[in-house]
Each structure stands twice: as C-alpha cells, then as structure tokens.
Amino acid sequence: MRQVCDEKKKKSIWEYKINCIAARPGVSSCQEAAMKIRRIPRRVRCILLFLILFVFCTPTFASDYYGDAVNGSDESGDGSQANPWKKLQFAIDSITGTPENPHTIHLAPGHYGPGGSGDDLRIRLTAYINVYGSGIRSSVNYLYIGTESCAANHSIVSRLRAQFLHVNYFSENVMIENCIVYGASDSGIAFSNDSNGYIRNSIVCKCQKGLQMLSDCTVQIYNTVFYQCLEEFRIDQGADVSLSYCRMDVIQTGQGNISDDPEFLDAINLDFRLRKGSPCIDAGDPADPVPPGGGTRIDMGIHEYTFTPQLYIEAIELPETRGNNNGIPELNESGFIRIKLANGGEDAMDLTAQCVLNGSDMLLQTQAISYPDLLTGDADWPVGTGTSWSVPIRTGWCFPAVIRMDWTSTDASGSMDIPINLHSDTSYADSSNGSDLTGSGSPDHPYRTIGRVVRQVEGSRWMPVTIRARPGVYSPSSNGEVYPVYFQDYESLEGSEIGNTILDNDNQPVHLLVGGVRMSLSDLTLRSDNPERFRLVEVRGIDSEIKNTYQERDVEASGPLDYCTSIYFGSSAVVENNTFNGSLFETGFSNANRISGNSFSKLYVSSGSVSENHTGFGQFWFGAIDPDTPLDVRHNEIEQMQNTCSGYYTFLDNYVKGGMFYTWGPDPRSQIVRNVMRNTDIAVVNQSIPFSVTHNLMYCDRLEYPYPSYWSTDSQVLYYNNIGVYLTRRFENVYMYSTFMSGVFSMDHSLAMATNIDANWNSAAWGRHGISYYNMIDSIDCERASYSDLPGCTLPTNLDVEPGIRGSGTITEIGPGYLIDDTASWIPGDYRGLPVNPAILRSDRIFRCEDNDETTLYFLEDPSESAEVGDTYFLPDFELRRITDGYAYDSPLIDAGNPEPAYNDPDGTRCDIGPWGGPLSRTPLPRIPTWPPCTPTPAASPTASPTPLPSYTNTPSATTTPGTVPYELLLNDDHFDAGDPFDLSRRAVNSGAPRSVFEIIVLDVYGSYYFWPEWTPELQGIESVLLHGVSTIVVLQFTWPSGDVGHASNLWFWGGCVDPANGSLITTIAGTEFAY
DSSP: OHHHHHHHHTSOHHHHHHHHGGGSOOSHHHHHHHHHTTTSOHHHHHHHHHHIIIIISOOOOOEEEEEOTTTOOTTTOOSSSSSOBSOHHHHHHHOOOOSSSOEEEEEOSEEESTTTTOOOSEEEEOTTEEEEOOGGGEEESEEEESBTTBOOTTOEEESOEESEEEEOSSOOSEEEESOEEEOOSSEEEEEOSSOEEEEESOEEESOSEEEEEOTTOEEEEESOEEESOSEEEEEOTTOEEEEESOBOSSOOSSTTOBOSOOOEEEGGGTEEEEOTTOTTTTOSOTTSOOOTTOOSSOOSSSSOOOSSOOEEEEEEEOOEEESOOSSSOOTTOEEEEEEEEEEOSSOBOSOEEEEEOOSSSOEEOOSOEEOOOBOTTOEEOOSSSOEEEEOOOOSSSSEEEEEEEEEEETTEEEEEEEEEEESOSEEEEOTTTOOTTTOOSSSSSOBSOHHHHHHHOOOOSSSOEEEEEOSEEESTTTTOOOSOEEOOTTEEEEOSSTTTEEEEOTTOSSOSEEEOTTOEEEEEEEEEOOOSSOOSEEEOSSSEEEEEEEEEEOSOTTSSOOEEEEEOTTOOEEEESOEEEEEEEEOOOOTTOEEESOEEEEEEEOSSEEESOEEEEEEEEEBOOOSSSOEEEESOEESOBOSEEBSSEEEESOEEOSEEEEEESOOTTOEEESOEEESEEEEEEEEEEEEEEESOEEEEOOSSSOOOOEEEEEEEEEEESOEEEESSOOOSSOEEEEEEEEEEEEEESOEEESSSEEEOGGGEEEEESOEEESOSSOOTTOOSEESOBOTTOOSTTOBOSOOOBTTEEEOSEEETTEEEOTTOOOOTTTTTTOEEBTTTTTOOOOEEEEEEOSSEEEESSOGGGTOOTTOEEEOSOOSBOOGGGTOSSOOTTTTOSOOSGGGOOTTSSOOOSSTTOSTTTTSOOOOOOOOOOOOOOOOSOTTOOOOOOOOOSSOOSOOOOOSOBOEEEEESOSBOOTTOEEEEEEEEEEOSSOEEEEEEEEEEETTEEEETTTTBSSOOOEEEEEOSEEEEEEEEEEEOOOSOOOOOOOEEEEEEEEOTTTOOBOBOOEEEEEBO
16 A cells, blocks of 8 residues: 555646646636546546647636735735735625636635624625635635626635535536535525536535535536535435435435445544545545545545544643643743644654744744654654743733644654634623723723624634623623624633623614634623514534523514524534523534523524423424434423424423424424423324323313313324313313324323313224213213223223322311311322312312311312312322321222233232323322412401301311411512512411411501502501411512612511401511612
8 A cells, every 4th residue: 555655646746737627617618628528538538638728728817816814905905915805705896707817716714704804694706706715724604606696607616614605596617626514504505596516525514404406406516525414415306416426424326425434533623634444535536636645546525535644633731830820821931832642544653743833922942842653543642741832921912822833754744733822811891991992802901892802812722712791781882892793613702790791782683692613601681672583692603602691682572583592503502591581593403402591482492402491481392303312301391382393302391381282293202201281282293103192291270262182183192191180170172182183092091180071082092091080071982991980981891980089089178278178198288389179070260279288278268169068179189099198098990900910000019090000100290380379369358357267177287386477578689670570478487277367568668658468558458367387478579660760778568467356466577678
C-alpha cells in the first residue's frame, strides 16, 4: 500500500485539475462536451479535455473577486485579494457574470450571515457566478441558487458549510461540490422549478430532509455522503435523480452505493475527515480523477484520505505556574499549554509540534515539543509540560487569540488552530452605564449593548465565553439594542435575575436571540407584544441551555403566533425552570433534549424527555420522530391536550385536565401508562397492530359536554387495568370503552362506573375481570365477557354484586361537615382534597374532602344538603375492601376471577376482579390529584345561630381537646408591584373534633378596617365548620393592577375564629404585613 501511495503522490497536480474540469459546469458547450466524455478511458479523456479546454472553450475572460467576513469592507473594499468585500451578497450584487465572462468569488474563513459578515440569513446567487469558500471555516445560513428574476445557470458552489442550499427558478447546470450541508430544519438541498445540476463529494448531515426534489427537476449525485438525516430523500414523482457511489443510511438504487458507517474522524465537532479503514475510502466513482495523495480511486465525502496521520485535538489544558489557576491566561500570569492529540489515520512516528502565536498579548516559547508515537486510534499528551506561555501586557478584555499548532511526523506534517481568549472568559454589558464607543467589555468598562459584546467576543470549544448583562432594559428605545442578536458557537448570555435584566424588541417583528452550539441563556426576561410570526429565542445548535428565564409573548393564547423559544432540527437543549407566557416549539430530533420544571402556555415536543412541567390552556401535543428511542413524557400537569400525538413515546404518570389525548398511528411500542385524565379522552387512531393502554384513571367531574371516554378508530386497542368513572350520573350515550367506524378492542381488569354505558360490546373482542357498576344502563348487551361484575349480563362466570371497593359504600350517619360509614377502615388523612359525591345514584353535587379518619369524611360544606343515611357515596379509591385491612366485610370480587394460573395475581393466588387484580396489578394505579382548597359559601348573617355538632354513634378517632386552635394567615409575598400575583390564604390546625366557628378576617389600613368576604367597613365574616386536622382556604386572590396606584407600607391583615354561640375565641389571632 505504501508503494501505491507513493505512486499516487507522483501524479501531476495539473493533470488532476484538468480532469476535474470534466465535471464542472462552465460555458454550456464546454460543460456538455465534458460530461459526455466522462466514460471514455482516462488517457483518451485527458487528451480530449485538453483540446476542449484550450480550443473550444477559450477565451472565457473569467474574473476573480474576494470576500472576507472578518477583515473585509463593503465601503472601502474593491473586491480584490488585497482589499476584499465583507458581505457575500454585496459581492454578488456588485458583479455580473456572463457566459463569456463568468466570475468567481473566493471567501476567506468566516460566517457570511447575521452575527458574522452582517449578511442576511438568505443569500441569493445569480448566473455565471461561482462561490468558493475555505472549507468548513466558510459558512452561510441559507444560499438560494437562482432568483425569481435571474436563474443561476452554470454556477458553482464549492467548499462551503451551509444549513440550506436551494437550486430554484429554472437554474441549469449548477454544481454543488465539496460542501457540508448540516442541521437543516427542513431540506438540506432542494431543487425546484425545473432546475437541474450536480452534487459531488459533499456531505449532507443531520438534516430533517437530506434532499428534496420537485417533479420537474434533474440532478446527478455522486461521491456524496448522506448521514443521520431523519428523511434522506423526498423525491416527487417525475423528478429525475441519479445516485451513484454515494453513502446513505437507507440504501438507494444506483451503482456503487453503500450504507456502512462512514467512520468520520470527529463528526460531533464537524471534522468529516475519514478514519483509516473507512468504507468511503477508494469507494467513489472510478471514472473520476483521484486527488493528490489519494488511493486507487477517489473517496466519498469532502476530504480525500491521504494515507498519512489524521491528527485532531481531543483536549487542552492551560495550567498556571503563576496566577489564579482559573484556566484563563491573564495579565502577569504564566503557565503551560498542553494539547492532547488523537490519531485516526496512519501511524504518527517521531511526532513533534510547535505552537505559534503572533500579534497577541500572550507570548509563547518557540522550541518544539515531543509526543509519544501515536499509532492508529491512539491519543496522548505531550512529553513533559508542553509549551510555556506568559501574558506581559493587556490591550483588551476577553481578547480573542488563535494559537497555531504545527506538527510533523515521519513523511507527514500539518497544522491546527486553537482559538482561546485572554484576560477573561466573561464580557459585560450595561444598558445604562456602558459605552459601545469607549467600553472594552470589562467589569469597569462595559459595553452598552449586548450586540456590541457579541461582535467583540469569540467563543470556542476550548474556551466558551459568557456575556453578562447587568440590570436594565435592553431595547432599541432604551439603549439602542439592535435585534436580532446572533450568537456564534460557544457564546452564552447571563442576566442578573428575572425582572431585572429585560430584553425587549419594542414590539418589532424580529427575533431577540439566535444561538449556536452550546449557547446558554439564564436569569433573563425576554418580551414582545408584536403578534407576528417570530421567536424570542431560536436554538440552532447542540448542547444549549435555557434556564431561569421569563419569556412573554403578549398575544392571544389561542392564536398560533405566540412562539417564545424554538429548538430547531439538529439542535438540542436543556430547558429548565422557565416561565413561558407563550409556547416552546421543539423539533430538535435529539435525545439530549431535556425539558423540565417549566410553565408554558403551549408546548410542542419531538424528542428527549419532558418532565415536571405545567402547560396551560394553550395546548400540549407532540410528534415523536426518533424511531429508536422513545420521547419520554412523564410527571407533567397539562391543562389542555390538543391536536395529534404520534410516533414512538412513553406517556407516563401525567395529569391531564382537559381536551383529548388523540394519538394518530402511534408506534406499537409506545406506552400510555398510569396517567390521570380529568375530563379528557384517550383516543387511538389508525393503528392496526395491537396497541396497549394500561393502568390509567379517567374521571369526569363536569356537568356539560364533552364527556371523556376511551375510544379508538381503525385500530386494535388492548385496555389493561384501566379505570373510567364519572362523579355525576347524568350523561346519555356515553360508552366508556368503544370504537368508531372500524377496529376492535379488548378489556382486561378494567372498570367503568357511574357512566351511561360501560362498553360498546359489539366491537369488543373480549372483556375479562372487569367491574361495571352504578352505570345508568346495565350491561345487558354484554358479549364475550367472562369473570366480570356486570349487572344485567347473563353470560356464565359473570357476577352481579355490589363490588365492595373502598371508595364506595352506604352512609350510616351524616350531618353538617361530615358523613360516616361505620363499615369502613380508611387510612386517616388519606382522602384529604379528594372529590366526593355523597349520593352518586341521585345527586350531581360534589364535595371536597377536607380530612378523614377511619370511618368519617369531613367537609367544609354540608353533605346532608344532598345526601342522607342509606345513600351510596362515592370517592375515587378502587381497591377492594378486605377484613384483614379492618373493613367490616370482604369484597365479593376477591379471588373471583378465572381460576387458570395464567390469570393469577402477582402473589400467586386466584386473580381478583377489577383493576387491582390480575398479573399486571403489580403496577399500582394512579391517584386523582387533590382538589384546590375551597372557600365556603358566606353565612347569611354574622349572628346566625350555631349548627349543633353531630352526635356520633361511632366516635371518630379524633376527640375534642380543650384549648386554642393554631391559626395562620399566609401571604405569598410582602411587597407587590404591577402584575404580581396576590395570594392570601388561611390555615388552621384543629386537633379535636369538628366544631362550628365564626371566622373574621380584616384588612387594617392605618386604623380603617375592611371585613372579609365583602371587604366593606361593616362587621361580617363566615360561619363554617372547622374540621379535624389541617384545613386551608383561599381568602383573596388577584393580580396587582397596573397603572399609577401609588405606594403604601405597614398594611395588615388580621384574622381568627370565635364561637358563634358566645363569641369566645377558639383560635389564635394571626396577622401578616405587606406593602406595595
């Protein structure tokens, strides 16, 4: 192989360049002639190409121009190499290419877009203009090849990194070569409007769609790598696409195509060189010329493997011999730079390196450093301490510097750039006291605008930078801030705290912040009232973080244009502890996404994990897009489910309060488990493979349509150990388990109570071990049911008995503030906050349980107004009663299921009927979350006669204890500003039996008194029952008004409870102070 490599190195570079022209568009006749002879033997081809180039294709009078995003100027530049332009669009618009005189623009390293050259996101290329970059270091966002007014015929785009390349508007013979298209949120490369061209030796990576072709377009693709795209090819019928000698995830028709791992050197950091042994080496089109140093054939991809060491940096250390040891070279500090090299190519023997840095505040020693021999796959640090450095002067703050490392080994050499920052990794902005003209970004001399800081700093993989924005408003009108602010990779923004550092675009329809790789945002308020379609934050890079921010789009919650943050395809972010008055829209296709502890108006997600969030009435929905790893959604409180949820997901332990969980074509591996669905359907649609829904609790406590149920369409659904229950029996034509149109379902250990009809039995494959009771219509139409408790079902093995669940029974005593079931044996305090219907068979009224002991439920209101002794009460506890647990009797459903061992309970006994039985009952069912505290209805008069305490025939465990009851007034803050939530509540701890009280709460405004609940000067209060245990009520809730309401302090609320019979004090007196 070494001999072959040496022979390749002897090839004439001129011969290679001549041969390459065979596949490049130039003058039309030259291009067509070259393409026709690509299959002629190489020696003959070279001769013909020479004749074509120098006989038929001359003269062309091609001109070269230059652009430099960092050092160029559109005002004083002339496009020459010595005086380049800055913006790529300015360069394109300044020249006119023709068939006789095509032009080429050469781009220096830099980003040609917002945050770099100042170009727009979208750059438009016209005909007969070629753009040649400097490889991955020359980047654009979106390059449109062809405009509505000018097709980009015979244009070449080469050696660029882009998010999106679009060949459009009848553009012909366009060549895309040696380009990296990475991270497109839609198509990476697209052809439309009768355009055609060629793609060769390029890489299309981590795009939502790799290539999109409309029906009237033509493209030839060869030697190109498609890698980790969600959908590699979307090709309309009628499009002409030729793929040959390409690498792709899913193999396509074409000569020489492969799907093996390309084995890039360091793809996560965009180093797409090939490792030794890569299947892309010598796998390109054998008719194409081989670049100098290559093997027997051209390679796939953008870098030819040259059979030399392929070195890259794995880690960097900057230990200090003098300084504060923070890893940042600062004034009067010194130390060493140690660079860990890794090798993915041929063995690197006798490896030495030297670091060079010119024109900087840092001085480096010049002698060479040695490395151990790096064999293929090895990585190691240098021998000794590395290169010494010192910083004798300071001419800037957070000052960018680039160290060049030159290395040599036997028969090979190369260089690598190492960008760092000197003096600090943090730069400052101050909207009130900073200056963009005289500032340096230091703590003592901050810049005025965030945008100015971003233009100054340069973060890198080895030294990320942070921009610290001090308290103030950063807006066009306050400090001259210009939005959007575009962050480059490894640049972050940190405020002082929410509400103090405020970014506001003055309601302009523009983004606030657009971030790159490893961007972090924290402790900020971002806001805009403009209703148009833009984002406060765009995340367009991996490993970003958004933590502790308040983001507000003051637009209609029901409207579609309230985006706060969007995480785009190919990006990933950790989003934690934020408040979004608007939506988060995540389409990152990354399992590294983690969204937790936030509050949203709306939320859409596609990948990663979503946990411990609260979503409002705006909507929550998802479309999981990773076919291998499920989207993990768990432990969220969701006010409203909406739209379609699809893909491969886990939906676990969530509390959904409304709407519909509508899952379209879910992956059959998906899980819907242990969720509480309040007034919310679970609907499975378009899934012909059996799909399981298990251990969910669905309940209805509303009195109007819609009515929740489990249902499906065109699907096979298996319901295991689910609960469906209504707390009011008033709805008609409600099937708790059903299917529409077509499909089938089955029920195992599922429950339907207090609904209209338990199931649509005509579509049920079977129903086993279920409970159907207290429904308005009996189960007379039961089919294929067995070992179930079904009133009216005459099929053998079924029962028709009162099920004997813990949460239902017969009232043996009832009175103001309590009811008793003397057959019960409840766990004291276990039902606090749960809804209770004291008369489920005849009443719609639901009460909140404030406390309970073994046999008594306590309420703030009077359950005897809707129930009486002998009524059947109902609360959501569905476990079976057992004498061994202290209940007066065993449920008849214990050990009443199918006796075959396959159906046994986990303890090996015959299975119980109901959701707590069977082989899957090891997974516990969820509990209904507690209801919020309620404020009792005010008494008609503060002098109303007391309600006598009930006489207990079965004395509760709590006994009356003489003494004062502890009483507190709780206020959520002590100072309130416009827009702040105001929340006053009361908590009392009654260790004795329930007792009647008259409660007085008063607002003290400098000796003027205003009494609750009307807050007028007239003496008033509320008569109620102070229950056993801890009781809490909400006294006053509102949002502090905006406008000029003045200021005041030393304001007080006072409160306490007295005996309504004699006025004696029952509780302590409490007070709480506040100001505004």
